[in-house]
Amino acid sequence: MKGATDNAGRHSASGQSGPRLLHTFCYRPPVNDDHNQLAKKSQAWSALFSEPMSDLVKRYTASVDFDKRLWRADITGSLAHAEMLHAQGILSADDHAAIQKGMAQITAEIEAGSFVWKLDLEDVHLNVEARLTELVGIAGKRLHTGRSRNDQVATDVRLWLRGEIDELSRLLVALQRVLVEQAEKHAEVILPGFTHLQVAQPVSFGHHLLAYVEMFARDAERLADVRKRVNRLPLGAAALAGTSYPLDRERVAKTLGMEGVCQNSLDAVSDRDFAIEFSAAASLAMVHISRLSEELILWMSQNFGFIALPDAFCTGSSIMPQKKNPDVPELARGKTGRVVGHLVGLVTLMKGQPLAYNKDNQEDKEPLFDTVDTLKDTLRIFADMLAGLTVKPEAMRAAALRGYATATDLADYLVKKGLPFRDAHEVVAHAVKTASTRGIDLAALSLDELRAFDGRIENDVFEVLSLEGSLNARSTLGGTAPVQVRAQVARHRSRLG
Ligand code: ARG
Secondary structure, eight states, X not given: OOOTTOOOOOOOOTTSOOSTTTTTTOOOOOOOSOTTHHHHSSSSSOTTOOSOOOHHHHXXXXXXXXXXXXXXXXXXXHHHHHHHHHHTTSSOHXXXXXXXXXXXXXXXXXXXXXXXXXXXXXXXXXXXXHHHHHHHTHHHHHTTTTOOHHHHHHHHHHHHHHHHHHHHHHHHHHHHHHHHHHHHHTTTOEEEEEETTEEEEEEEHHHHHHHHHHHHHHHHHHHHHHHHHHSOBOTTSTTTTOOSSOOOHHHHHHHTTOSOBOSOHHHHHHOOHHHHHHHHHHHHHHHHHHHHHHHHHXXXXXXXXXXXXXXXXXXXXXXXXXXXXXXXXXXXXXXHHHHHHHHHHHHHHHHTOOSSOOGGGGGGHHHHHHHHHHHHHXXXXXXXXXXXXXXXXXXXXHHHHHTTTTHHHHXXXXXXTTOOHHHHHHHHHHHHHHHHHHTOOGGGSOHHHXXXXXXXXXXXXHHHHSHHHHHHHOXXXXXXXXXXXXXXXXXXHHHHO
């Protein structure tokens, strides 16, 4: 393939007594008044091509429609590159100033919506560069010295993703805060905890919500970890092998606030593992959202009736007037499939690629962008929706009373009175069988009836069989006792700030 990097060596001393290396790199281009070649050519790269592309192929190969969202990162990266070129004596002060001025104007144009994006110019990088040259002339053409779109795009995606990770981290904190608030409010509310979706033991609703806080806290931790590897600089790798200009890559990294430079040029331009690991972290966050969604949907069904979601997050049915559907959690559960799909797409995109850059990598953007958009929207919506959650403690309590949720407590009671656990388990199974045949709760059996199962049972058993007794008893660190829930709320509060 053609040298898309086109580091054509146009490094002019432009007449002034410039920085130290201007002479070394002095190249006086043939006088050319048309600074605007790039913008005017039907193909953006070189004179080598004689056949024009069909519109279909142009559309197929172009990425500008979606990668234009990288524009700010592209300009930031270019300015850092230009600053370094100047500091290294490769770019004159005048050219540097012209590039800065041109980029400021381009920024204003894009922000104002007046920038004209051209499909003929393929991608965001060539669009910005062409406009720069249109605006400032030959200095614009010098910007690409010592650089290729290969290291440029890798840099842009990393810069952009770093910003998005920061935003996602803030959103994860906001969501956790809402859950912590609700957990504190509902520390004493009891619902049945399930295993196999069968009633297992009573738990505090606050405790249940804090389980999700743990998940989202780990999601945030994962993102912070991924960020370290995202935040490294490919620029300076040029097309694939490095460059013959005396670039100061560390300087560019510092200017861009990056934590280091990619240490191998072939790897720098080609691997998208940072995008894949981000996508994996995002998928997990969505999986957590999806589990929560599943619970909200169940809890809101008439068969549970544990909660209501605010109307603003539900829709009605066009045919059944009584319906209020939990559309938002259902969609979030559905969108999780889409985000996990992007992860699979990105991994698959990478697996067959030889070193170094291949155009396949242009396909990294849409899945990555959609992953970020979907996760951001979902986190925002969930924070708002959960802040407006209506909790129905009576329904939760009734459900906890229905399923012999305190059977384990009775067994533990007998163990404390000297019965081996296995025997206690058996005794309680008989008691549950009797109670369920009669359609009543264990606590509704009389003391005499209970004593018939084991003579060790005394009047204090009724405290043990109560939901509150069961809850309070589970006060190991991380357990469901309200005292533990409140301790966890305090820990999260100080962690989240
Ligand atoms: N639009 C391209 C991408 O997203 C930029 C890099 C193009 N490099 C090249 N040698 N064609 O990957």
